[in-house]
Amino acid sequence: MRRTFLVLALALAACSTGGAAGASKDPASVHLTAADGGVTTLSALRGRPLVVNLWATWCHPCVAEMPVFEQVSNEQASHGSASVSIVGVNIGDDAAAAAAFASKLGVHYPQYTDADGALEASLGVSNLPATAFFSADGTLQSVHTGAYMADGLRDAIRSNLGVDTHA
Secondary structure, eight states: OHHHHHHHHHHHHHTBOOOOSSOOSOGGGOOEEETTSOEEOGGGGTTSOEEEEEEOTTOHHHHHHHHHHHHHHHHHHHTTSOSSEEEEEEESSOHHHHHHHHHHTTOOSOEEEETTSHHHHHTTOOBSSEEEEEOTTSOEEEEEESOOOHHHHHHHHHHHHOOOOOO
């Protein structure tokens, strides 16, 4: 038990981003860069509930959970319409490189980059992976630190956003 806890603690510490401990800028106004160089904000993604997964290429738990987000995203699409938008936001890498990395993993949900750490800071995130849940009107519902398995992600979407993801 102690060894498991130690391994988990070391894994989490390894994914420390050194980000700010407190929120600063409104997350909805942070500029995120797409692989094609286009820029968007979370406010532009309003209209349906939004799940934002913050990750990094060097964070092993982040990389391990990305197929889970892909699976849940695909489950929604297979039922005719996605009632929740899922996006990935890479911390610190070039946007094109991050998108290529995600594509190589078989991840096809939209990917953006938070190059200067503004979203990370605005959410008060200092460890990855982290997942933020926003209601359709853009209100931040919750921020979770740590990796998800598929059932845990579905449950979190249901409890934070009131949406059944059709497992």
